[in-house]
Amino acid sequence: MGGFFGAVSERDVILDVFFGTDYHSHLGTLRGGIAALTENGFDRHIHNIENTPFRTKLEKDIMDIRGRACIGCISDTDPQPIIIRSHLGTYAISTIGIIRNIKELTAEIVDKSNIHFSGMSGGKINTSELTAALINTKADFVEGIKFAHDKIEGSISILILTDKYEIIAARDKSGRLPILVGKDEHGYCVSFESFAYEKLGYKDEHELGCGEVVKITADKLEVLSPPNKCKKRICSFLWTYYGYPNSHYEGVNVEVMRYRNGEIMANADKEKGVAQNIDYVCGVPDSGLPHAIGYSNASVVPFARPFIKYTPTWPRSFMPTNQNVRNQVAKMKLIPVTELINGKKLLFVDDSIVRGTQLRETVEFLYENGAKEVHMRSACPPIMFGCKYLNFSASTSEMELIARRTIAELEGDEGEKHLDEYADASSERGKKLRETIAEKLKLDSLEYQTLEGLIEAIGLDRDEICTYCWDGRE
Numbered sequence: 001m002g003g004f005f006g007a008v009s010e011r012d013v014i015l016d017v018f019f020g021t022d023y024h025s026h027l028g029t030l031r032g033g034i035a036a037l038t039e040n041g042f043d044r045h046i047h048n049i050e051n052t053p054f055r056t057k058l059e060k061d062i063m064d065i066r067g068r069a070c071i072g073c074i075s076d077t078d079p080q081p082i083i084i085r086s087h088l089g090t091y092a093i094s095t096i097g098i099i100r101n102i103k104e105l106t107a108e109i110v111d112k113s114n115i116h117f118s119g120m121s122g123g124k125i126n127t128s129e130l131t132a133a134l135i136n137t138k139a140d141f142v143e144g145i146k147f148a149h150d151k152i153e154g155s156i157s158i159l160i161l162t163d164k165y166e167i168i169a170a171r172d173k174s175g176r177l178p179i180l181v182g183k184d185e186h187g188y189c190v191s192f193e194s195f196a197y198e199k200l201g202y203k204d205e206h207e208l209g210c211g212e213v214v215k216i217t218a219d220k221l222e223v224l225s226p227p228n229k230c231k232k233r234i235c236s237f238l239w240t241y242y243g244y245p246n247s248h249y250e251g252v253n254v255e256v257m258r259y260r261n262g263e264i265m266a267n268a269d270k271e272k273g274v275a276q277n278i279d280y281v282c283g284v285p286d287s288g289l290p291h292a293i294g295y296s297n298a299s300v301v302p303f304a305r306p307f308i309k310y311t312p313t314w315p316r317s318f319m320p321t322n323q324n325v326r327n328q329v330a331k332m333k334l335i336p337v338t339e340l341i342n343g344k345k346l347l348f349v350d351d352s353i354v355r356g357t358q359l360r361e362t363v364e365f366l367y368e369n370g371a372k373e374v375h376m377r378s379a380c381p382p383i384m385f386g387c388k389y390l391n392f393s394a395s396t397s398e399m400e401l402i403a404r405r406t407i408a409e410l411e412g413d414e415g416e417k418h419l420d421e422y423a424d425a426s427s428e429r430g431k432k433l434r435e436t437i438a439e440k441l442k443l444d445s446l447e448y449q450t451l452e453g454l455i456e457a458i459g460l461d462r463d464e465i466c467t468y469c470w471d472g473r474e
Contacts, residue, residue, distance in 0.1 A: 009184075014034075093132050109134070154388065184201050307365070
């Protein structure tokens with residue numbers, strides 16, 4: 001994933017962008033950077049933030065920068081922002097999303113335009129550089145951005161700082177990720193996360209629609225291209241997992257949605273009469289906690305934290321990038337509160353169950369510390385498909401997903417024809433999937449939130465929400 005923040009004003013905005021970008025650190029752990037337009041032109045700084053947070057890496061750089069226009073980016077992919085010189089002028093660009101047809105587009109541009117791209121390790125092409133190359137094939141930014149949106153398979157949101165003290169922002173054409181504009185008495189800002197600018201004194205001004213392109217200057221917000229007529233498909237995982245608790249997307253707060261989601265799961269268990277004799281409801285830190293609080297409130301079973309995540313040295317759950325190291329770090333983070341585990345019947349709520357590796361180790365950890373029973377609830381349905389629209393999953397094959405892997409073990413290729421049944425807890429296949437995964441993970445019971453329950457918790461129209469990873473719906 002990734003996130004960005006930009007501001008343009010009558011005053012210096014370097015600190016605003018520094019702190020605003022830092023507030024996106026939960027969205028990425030690979031690269032962080034800023035690009036400012038100063039009296040001497042563009043000043044850019046990019047750092048690796050795999051082992052040191054954005055704030056620590058960038059705080060020395062910003063001390064000597066002054067500028068009334070600046071953008072910043074947290075990225076889980078390529079170094080950003082990058083500086084481009086073209087017939088459209090000199091500009092800085094940062095992008096969020098994923099380009100699935102990057103090889104084909106690169107070859108097409110090289111063949112037609114006779115241009116070259118900077119080489120990266122492993123033969124990769126920087127997605128922002130490719131996006132800029134697509135934009136530069138047209139006569140102006142708006143035409144170029146629309147062209148890029150049309151050509152790119154996947155999803156791309158774009159933030160551009162021009163050499164005229166303008167910021168151009170474009171939301172991806174299906175609105176899978178948010179872009180919001182804030183305003184204060186001196187200028188405007190643009191952000192992935194609304195709370196990032198609220199803390200800086202900006203007020204909500206505008207939320208971009210699907211494919212909408214806007215330009216902000218110190219004195220105004222201008223819509224360069226209105227939202228397209230495509231149906232919005234905002235990512236539901238924003239609320240379930242990677243959105244920050246303070247965030248609002250399409251007017252729906254993340255923390256409130258998670259409470260509601262937990263309540264729906266608790267009521268479903270109550271109706272079925274399952275897991276009604278437990279001592280504590282618990283959440284897998286961090287994003288599982290609010291779902292668990294909602295479950296506890298509805299079930300009237302005490303909420304407890306039988307283990308605490310040790311964060312001073314490993315504060316972010318999806319670093320580092322090596323999966324084996326990630327698994328070990330996840331294990332080392334969990335510090336037990338033995339008095340809340342030994343002899344207790346525990347029901348845990350996690351935001352999702354993807355591969356199952358860390359969850360299995362967590363369950364073993366609980367039994368090692370004396371748990372009598374361990375029940376698990378997933379705050380979303382079984383994940384059946386790897387996301388092809390956003391870059392937030394490290395899965396290289398759908399067989400890495402525990403649900404798909406288990407289905408293959410149960411029925412082989414035949415199971416691929418019945419994914420809808422496996423997703424449905426009321427069907428025989430659905431019951432078998434849950435029983436088999438529960439046995440694999442040594443759980444006393446396992447249930448998933450239904451797709452209907454998840455949509456109810458979000459509270460938006462079903463057709464506005466992307467649910468591809470659960471039902472394969474485009």
